[in-house]
Amino acid sequence: MSGWRIVSRTEPREWGSVVIFAVAFALSLLICALLLAVQGKDGLGGIGLLLSGGFGHLYSYGETLLKAIPIFLCSLGVALCFRLQVWNIGAEGQYVIGTLGGCWFALSFPGLPVWLMMPGMLASAMLAGGLWAAVAAVLRQRWGMNEIISTLMLNYIGIEILKHLIYGPWKDPAGMNFPVSPYFAESAIIGPVWNPDFWTGIGLSDGIVDTLAQLFGRAHWGILSCLIAGALCSFFLRKGMRGFEITAAGSNAKAARFAGIPYSRLVVLVMFVCGALAGLAGMQETSATLNRLEPHIVVGYGYTAVVVAWLAKLRTMRIAFFAFILAGLRVGVENLQLELQISSSFANTLEGIILITVLAGQFFNDYAIRRKPRQSVPGAGV
Numbered sequence: 001m002s003g004w005r006i007v008s009r010t011e012p013r014e015w016g017s018v019v020i021f022a023v024a025f026a027l028s029l030l031i032c033a034l035l036l037a038v039q040g041k042d043g044l045g046g047i048g049l050l051l052s053g054g055f056g057h058l059y060s061y062g063e064t065l066l067k068a069i070p071i072f073l074c075s076l077g078v079a080l081c082f083r084l085q086v087w088n089i090g091a092e093g094q095y096v097i098g099t100l101g102g103c104w105f106a107l108s109f110p111g112l113p114v115w116l117m118m119p120g121m122l123a124s125a126m127l128a129g130g131l132w133a134a135v136a137a138v139l140r141q142r143w144g145m146n147e148i149i150s151t152l153m154l155n156y157i158g159i160e161i162l163k164h165l166i167y168g169p170w171k172d173p174a175g176m177n178f179p180v181s182p183y184f185a186e187s188a189i190i191g192p193v194w195n196p197d198f199w200t201g202i203g204l205s206d207g208i209v210d211t212l213a214q215l216f217g218r219a220h221w222g223i224l225s226c227l228i229a230g231a232l233c234s235f236f237l238r239k240g241m242r243g244f245e246i247t248a249a250g251s252n253a254k255a256a257r258f259a260g261i262p263y264s265r266l267v268v269l270v271m272f273v274c275g276a277l278a279g280l281a282g283m284q285e286t287s288a289t290l291n292r293l294e295p296h297i298v299v300g301y302g303y304t305a306v307v308v309a310w311l312a313k314l315r316t317m318r319i320a321f322f323a324f325i326l327a328g329l330r331v332g333v334e335n336l337q338l339e340l341q342i343s344s345s346f347a348n349t350l351e352g353i354i355l356i357t358v359l360a361g362q363f364f365n366d367y368a369i370r371r372k373p374r375q376s377v378p379g380a381g382v
Contacts, residue, residue, distance in 0.1 A: 006367050021311075024361035028354045035349070041340050053335025054328030060335075062194075062217015066289070067301075068320075068327035069219065070095070070281035072226050074305035075323055076233055077274030079314040083237070084250045084270050090136060090151025091278045092302025093158035094129040098279015099286050100162060101128025103293045106188040107170065107181060114187035121188055122283055129279020130272040132158065137271035141264045147271075159298055166293060181293035190220045190288040220288035225280060226320075234316045246270065278302060300348065304330075307355045326351060 032050075033043035054064050074091045081088035102125030105117075112120065136154060139145040166179045174182070194216040237243035249256035249263050257263050286297050304326055312318035329350055336342040 004369055004371055007370055008367055020361040020365050021358055024357040025354065027361075028350070028357040031353050031357070032346075032350055035346075036340070036342070039342075041342070046336055046340055046342075049335050049339050050329065050332035052332070054330070054332035059217055060328070060331055062219055063331045064324060064328040065219040065223070066217060066327075067330050068324045069222050069226055070285045070301045071304050071308060071327050072320055072323040073229060073277045073281035074302050075308035075312070075319045076229055076316065077277035078305045079309040079312065079316075079319060080233065080246070081270045081274050082309055083314050084246050084266055085253070086137075086140075086267055086270055087148045088133065088136070088151050088271060088274055089148055089306060090133060090154050090302070091274065091305045092298070092300065093151070093155035094133045094275035094278035095282040095302045096155075096158040096162050096298060097132040098125040098129025098275065099282035099293070099297055100158075100165065101125045101279060102283030103170070103181065103184075103286065104128075106184045106287070110185040110188070112185075112187060117185070117187040118190075121287070122280060125279040125283035126276035127279075129282070130276035133271040133275025133278075134268055137268040141267055155302070162293075162298070163295070166295060170293060172292075179295055183292045184287060188287060189291050190222055190284055192216065192288070193219050193221060193223065218289065220284065222281075222284035222288060225284065229277060229280075230316050230320065242266070242269065278305075304351060307351050310355065311358055326354075329354075 029047050029050075033047045035043075036046040037043035052060070054060055074095060077094075078088055078091050102121045105121045105124040109117065109120070132154065133151075136145075136147050136150040139150050140147045163179075166181065170181045172178075172180050172182045237247065245256070245261045246266055248259070249261050249266055253263055281301065282297060285301075286293060290296065308319055308322045308326055311322045333342065333344070333346055333350065336346065337344060
């Protein structure tokens with residue numbers, strides 16, 4: 001008898017992952033083109049609008065970079081949890097609660113100078129997001145509650161807290177009855193990278209300043225936090241003792257406990273760091289783009305972070321790449337909405353299709369399908 005079997009490759013091909021991603025990504029775009037065609041739209045033309053909207057010109061790069069900042073920070077934290085095999089699906093709620101912590105500081109101390117306001121606001125956001133994530137970690141380690149369920153439910157609780165504050169105590173009396181907070185003080189607003197006064201002041205020519213203005217668009221100085229967080233995370237995982245313990249415990253939790261690695265503390269640590277990064281992302285996004293608290297801060301960056309972390313295989317540089325790609329697709333979908341009147345939910349559909357196709361394609365890089373050797377059946381031919 002003969003058949004087929006699935007065998008694991010001893011050494012997955014690095015070049016194979018690149019080729020598989022390219023093919024899977026192209027396939028996902030083809031599927032999206034078919035979905036557009038089903039709706040009576042120009043499928044291939046729509047994909048062209050999608051790609052040009054996110055990556056076709058300098059302005060689109062600036063918008064893509066703007067959205068990539070919070071996605072990268074959230075993804076970095078989620079990837080850290082996944083390394084320990086802690087399935088944190090709550091970056092969205094941690095993003096919201098961190099934003100609320102930073103907003104509380106900004107609204108409570110509006111008279112502070114920028115050198116006190118900014119560190120206090122960002123520290124409050126990171127602390128609030130980190131503690132919110134630590135709740136799920138404690139529930140898991142103390143009472144054995146599944147962190148997938150707890151973090152997912154905490155997302156909804158965080159969003160309801162946001163609604164309570166924005167419709168209640170923090171609602172701006174001068175906001176014409178809209179659910180918004182008062183505007184932040186100037187010292188609490190993170191400025192854009194492309195500020196002409198700054199670049200001209202350091203001696204750059206007007207032509208270069210104009211190019212930078214188009215390239216960076218509305219991207220803000222929060223991009224520095226991405227560079228710092230990415231560098232620290234990479235160093236921490238490669239050179240730090242706790243980073244080694246996280247990698248070891250993620251491979252085999254029982255062996256790690258037997259070796260004396262403080263597994264429970266590591267769970268709390270990675271969850272706190274993830275929440276802190278998500279909170280930092282939320283506060284920066286709110287301060288730089290909205291300048292006040294609004295319901296529009298909930299746009300799904302925390303859920304996108306899960307997709308990015310898986311696509312990147314938890315590696316920092318790949319996280320940066322996929323964060324930029326998915327951010328560009330979000331910008332491209334906005335272009336589709338304007339040109340073809342596509343629903344905003346199409347962005348979530350696109351993310352899901354990309355994740356499924358890429359992960360399915362990755363299967364063929366890690367495993368091979370081979371024919372079983374033919375075996376003789378006892379009694380055959382008698």
